[in-house]
Amino acid sequence: MPRSGEEVRQRLQQAALELYLERGFDQTTTENIATRAGVTERxxxxxxxxxxxxxxDGEAQLRDVLTRAVAAVPAGTKPLPTLRAAFHEAVPLFEQNRPVTEPRSRVIATTAALQERALAKGAALVRALTDxxxxxxxxxxxxxxxxxxGMDTxxxxxxxxxxxxSEGLxxxxxxxxxxxxxxxAALR
Amino acid sequence: MPRSGEEVRQRLQQAALELYLERGFDQTTTENIATRAGVTERxxxxxxxxxxxxxxDGEAQLRDVLTRAVAAVPAGTKPLPTLRAAFHEAVPLFEQNRPVTEPRSRVIATTAALQERALAKGAALVRALTDxxxxxxxxxxxxxxxxxxGMDTxxxxxxxxxxxxSEGLxxxxxxxxxxxxxxxAALR
DNA sequence: CAGTCCGTGTCACAAACTGACAGCACGTTG
DNA sequence: CAACGTGCTGTCAGTTTGTGACACGGACTG
Structure with a gap:
């Protein structure tokens, strides 16, 4: 699948991550990112x-893994146990992505605009799990x-x-x- | 024409709601809103x-009502029952605001950018409830x-x-x- | 070899913000 | 009364984000 454009796409992601880490999201222009990736802003x-x-960009992959994991849980299992099982299924993906996720999370934590988008991505994931x-x-x-x-948990x-x-996911x-x-259980 | 400031603020909100309803969020410019409110874009x-x-803009009020309601719940009450009681306490506020909230929700439902911001406001509310x-x-x-x-519920x-x-909140x-x-209860 | 996608560069432009400075109404103070 | 500070607004110039339209060139297909 990876046409020649896929390489550019990855270079753009890499450049964006670097620049956001170096000078912060707000101090980085889209032109900066494009230039570092060797392409035009357009x-x-x-x-x-x-x-x-x-x-x-990885959100789509996580969504697929989780929805497939939900579908694979034995029929008759109640909703929340089903989700718990699905999340356990996705643990390897989380562990494997941790080196990327960790610096990413640091940037997000300091940028309101990225927090908003992260919430939106979470909401999309919730919709997928609902379906x-x-x-x-x-x-x-x-x-x-x-x-x-389940998502909150x-x-x-x-x-x-x-x-x-140290405890493990x-x-x-x-x-x-x-x-x-x-x-x-304290309800009621 | 230096109005009191607060009046201008309300006119801007009113103008924005009207325009978002008339032509949609994306088809409305900040200049449109300002002009209808009789002020400058700046x-x-x-x-x-x-x-x-x-x-x-009403989010701050809801946050205050809810945090105060949480504080007013008898000591010793468990967290989720506490929140449930606090939400019941805020029902009059919801009912009173419904005429405003209902058209607002319709606009939000059709605009991704507003959904993101709504999620962010919800997250701020969750932080306040956590505190x-x-x-x-x-x-x-x-x-x-x-x-x-509790917020999700x-x-x-x-x-x-x-x-x-018809059932009531x-x-x-x-x-x-x-x-x-x-x-x-189905967990474990 | 001709045709046609696909990704890109270039140009032009609307719209969302921001900083700096000036003006105007208001109340306070001497 | 006059000077003064304060708060809100207008004006202007500027940056940044994001989009539409068109042309170029390489890669794949027939």
């Missing part, structure tokens, strides 16, 4: 819809709630793992879902 | 940081998880109430939190 916008999008649950026969309202809540686990990788996931179960 | 940016922010819970002695990780999950209830107000809240409890 070409940058042919590959990425805007200055933020260049930072969120995956509905395909398993889960009621729409329940699917929305569980997809959102995974995010909490992920953040804990980023701060301190699997353990963080189990801990977060256990906390969720206990917290929700 | 003045628009003195009151609002960007074109989206003019749409999200409010921590002030009650809740562990940080647990506070983050509950604030996020409230959002689901809110959406259901927007689609069909109180009932939608109770139903959503009941679903959350049942879904989480």
């Amino acid at each position: 070409t940058f916008f042919r590959h990425f819809a805007d200055k933020r999008e260049v930072f969120f 995956a649950l509905r395909a398993r026969g889960v009621d729409e309202q329940l699917a929305m709630l569980c997809a959102q809540v 995974c995010t909490i686990a992920f953040r804990g793992w980023m701060d301190d990788p 699997h353990a963080q996931l189990d801990r977060a879902f256990r906390e969720l179960r206990l917290a929700a | 003045t628009f940016f003195r009151h609002f940081a960007d074109k989206r922010e003019v749409f999200f 409010a819970l921590r002030a009650r002695g809740v562990d940080e990780q647990l506070a983050m998880l509950c604030a996020q999950v 409230c959002t689901i209830a809110f959406r259901g109430w927007m689609d069909d107000p 109180h009932a939608q809240l109770d139903r959503a939190f009941r679903e959350l409890r049942l879904a989480a």
